[in-house]
Amino acid sequence: MNKLLNSFVCSLCFFLPLSGVAQPSKPNKLSMQVVIDPPRNAEDKAALQAMKDARTIDQFAQHVKDNFVLERALTLHFGGEDGPHYDPEASTIHMPYGFIQEVDDNFSKARYQRPGVSRKEAIQHAITAVLFHELAHALIDAYGLPIVGKEEDAADGLAVVALIRLYPKGRELAISAADLYEIESRDTTPEKEDYFDAHSLDIQRHYSMLCQVYGSDPGPYAWLAKKAGFTQDRREGCEEEFVILDDSWLALLEPFLKKGAPLLKQ
Numbered sequence: 001m002n003k004l005l006n007s008f009v010c011s012l013c014f015f016l017p018l019s020g021v022a023q024p025s026k027p028n029k030l031s032m033q034v035v036i037d038p039p040r041n042a043e044d045k046a047a048l049q050a051m052k053d054a055r056t057i058d059q060f061a062q063h064v065k066d067n068f069v070l071e072r073a074l075t076l077h078f079g080g081e082d083g084p085h086y087d088p089e090a091s092t093i094h095m096p097y098g099f100i101q102e103v104d105d106n107f108s109k110a111r112y113q114r115p116g117v118s119r120k121e122a123i124q125h126a127i128t129a130v131l132f133h134e135l136a137h138a139l140i141d142a143y144g145l146p147i148v149g150k151e152e153d154a155a156d157g158l159a160v161v162a163l164i165r166l167y168p169k170g171r172e173l174a175i176s177a178a179d180l181y182e183i184e185s186r187d188t189t190p191e192k193e194d195y196f197d198a199h200s201l202d203i204q205r206h207y208s209m210l211c212q213v214y215g216s217d218p219g220p221y222a223w224l225a226k227k228a229g230f231t232q233d234r235r236e237g238c239e240e241e242f243v244i245l246d247d248s249w250l251a252l253l254e255p256f257l258k259k260g261a262p263l264l265k266q
Contacts, residue, residue, distance in 0.1 A: 032070075034061055037079025039097065047100040048078070054124040060131050063166050067261040068253075072142050076131075084130050086137035093134045100127060103180060110183045114175070122176040128167075129177030132159040145252050152199045153208070157245045160212045165263050171213045171221065178209035215242030 034057060039045035051057050061076070075092040083094035104123050112119050136155035140147060147154045159177070163170035185202035194201060200208070207228060214225045215238035225235050250264065257263060 032061070032064055032074040032076065034076045035078070037077070037097075043101050044079075044097040047097045047104070050104075050120065051078075051100070051124065051127065054121070056124045056128055056131075059167075060128060063162070063262070064135065067166075067257055067263045068139070069256055069258050070142055074138055074142075084134055086134045086141070088137075088141045091138070091142075093131070093138060095127075095131065095134075099130075103127060106180060106183045110186075112179065112183070114179070117172055117176065122179070125173040125176030126180040128173055129159045129163060132162045135162075139253070139256075143252075143256055150198065150200065156205055156209060157212065158249050160209055160216075161246050161249050162263065164213075164216055165266065171217065174209055174213050175224070178206045178213070181206040181209070211238040212242050212245060215239045216246070 036048065036057075039048055057076075057078070064074075072091055075090070077092050077094050078097065080094055080096050081098065083096045084099050086093050100123075103126050107119050107123050107126075112122055114122065117125070133155045136158035137151065139145065139158075140151060140154070160174045163173045163177075167173055181202040185206065188202075190201055199205070210224055210228045211230065211234070214221045214228070214230070214235065218225070218235065218239055225238070230238065254264070
């Protein structure tokens with residue numbers, strides 16, 4: 001087993017399904033472990049150091065600890081080749097260094113700029129959003145949550161809700177993540193397989209997340225709707241849809257949240 005460079009322990013517990021959706025029971029003191037493989041090269045080392053400097057891992061792990069009650073141990077694994085993805089059999093979220101480097105490369109090649117957000121910050125924002133996206137898959141699995149529509153779209157939605165509710169500048173984090181999808185959509189022509197993929201097209205994910213950010217706080221983010229080219233009808237739809245998204249995720253998760261969970265505070 002690889003020597004661990006770092007580890008964090010977050011209190012979690014698992015619930016047995018009743019009537020289709022798992023119901024909370026008395027929590028066990030199991031843990032979420034953060035497993036960090038030793039960097040294999042200079043690129044891996046730089047990716048890990050950037051996350052440490054930004055406290056990306058620390059903050060994510062703390063939010064999981066502060067909010068969620070599980071009985072099933074969860075592992076967050078940095079390293080390896082595959083991912084990012086959630087493995088339900090191992091109850092593990094995998095985040096390879098290669099993906100982090102890919103995000104860095106995409107923002108750098110695009111010469112990404114946004115007022116008030118540095119390129120380094122945008123990279124960590126996007127990685128944080130992906131961590132919450134994969135956490136959504138883990139929660140859906142552990143709690144037996146009912147999902148209508150594409151699970152990947154639902155996971156994107158929880159990522160936006162969690163960022164907005166848990167981070168002081170969460171909307172800015174979500175915008176960075178949305179912009180990553182726009183960058184990834186450039187110079188690519190969708191193939192047949194992309195249209196029936198589990199994920200929506202990158203450009204669709206981009207606009208959906210921007211719509212959710214705008215809908216969550218229309219006044220200060222009117223500029224975002226204008227930049228995205230949203231019509232007035234779409235702007236109104238974004239507001240209505242975010243209320244539904246936010247209310248729905250909180251309704252699903254509330255039985256499994258710790259007392260006083262920050263996710264419930266606005």
